[in-house]
Amino acid sequence: MSSLRFARVALRARPTAFRSPLQRRGYADVASDKIRLSLALPHQSIYKSTDVIQVNIPAESGEMGVLANHVPSIEQLKPGLVEVIEEAGGSKQFFLSGGFAVVQPGSQLSINAVEGFPLEDFNADAVRSQIAEAQKIASGSGSEQDKAEANIELEVLESLQAALK
Amino acid sequence: MAFAWKAAGITYNRYLAVASRAVRRSLKEDKRLQAERRGEMDLRFAKWESGRQGENKSLASANEAAMAEAASGGQQ
Numbered sequence: 422m423s424s425l426r427f428a429r430v431a432l433r434a435r436p437t438a439f440r441s442p443l444q445r446r447g448y449a450d451v452a453s454d455k456i457r458l459s460l461a462l463p464h465q466s467i468y469k470s471t472d473v474i475q476v477n478i479p480a481e482s483g484e485m486g487v488l489a490n491h492v493p494s495i496e497q498l499k500p501g502l503v504e505v506i507e508e509a510g511g512s513k514q515f516f517l518s519g520g521f522a523v524v525q526p527g528s529q530l531s532i533n534a535v536e537g538f539p540l541e542d543f544n545a546d547a548v549r550s551q552i553a554e555a556q557k558i559a560s561g562s563g564s565e566q567d568k569a570e571a572n573i574e575l576e577v578l579e580s581l582q583a584a585l586k
Numbered sequence: 587m588a589f590a591w592k593a594a595g596i597t598y599n600r601y602l603a604v605a606s607r608a609v610r611r612s613l614k615e616d617k618r619l620q621a622e623r624r625g626e627m628d629l630r631f632a633k634w635e636s637g638r639q640g641e642n643k644s645l646a647s648a649n650e651a652a653m654a655e656a657a658s659g660g661q662q
Contacts, residue, residue: 555608573608
């Protein structure tokens with residue numbers, strides 16, 4: 422009997438004005454519409470746990486866009502264009518030479534690559550002359566390894582040329 | 587997934603090195619000069635047998651020979 426009365430008092434003692442800001446903070450903590458991106462090269466980190474809206478990556482299994490709450494996965498990257506759509510609404514594009522993207526639980530994305538530069542750092546003439554050279558080696562009479570390496574270069578350069586257009 | 591370069595005995599490490607070299611060479615002049623320094627590698631090794639140091643060999647050419655062997659070894 423007395424314990425019931427105590428419970429009712431406790432219920433009344435908690436003002437509603439105190440309860441609502443607590444709820445609001447819990448909601449904002451989740452920030453469920455953002456993905457935390459780390460884009461790292463051996464010599465530089467381009468993004469360091471930065472909240473972004475979306476990241477488009479050229480995976481070997483196909484182009485994919487990664488949003489918040491993506492299913493965890495590991496993707497090998499083709500040499501190609503990574504597009505980052507930032508919180509402010511703008512987007513940035515980087516050409517990566519190949520590596521891995523790891524989608525971790527809790528809306529985290531880590532991309533590791535060997536080289537990565539924004540598109541404006543590339544020289545279209547250098548790409549064109551390298552394509553001509555690589556084609557010569559690929560169809561020449563060199564060793565199997567030389568030809569395979571020329572074909573790897575062609576894959577990179579053609580992807581880069583398409584991105585520069 | 588089947589990659590053409592795997593059939594030629596090329597490792598993933600070498601694949602990435604070749605791809606990155608092509609990216610560095612495509613940069614504008616000022617960035618290229620800085621970046622190409624990252625691609626340089628010159629390592630040498632020697633095998634020690636019964637207390638004597640063997641011949642000094644370049645790691646790059648030893649790797650190339652190993653990849654050629656892997657290709658002709660008929661690995662799929």
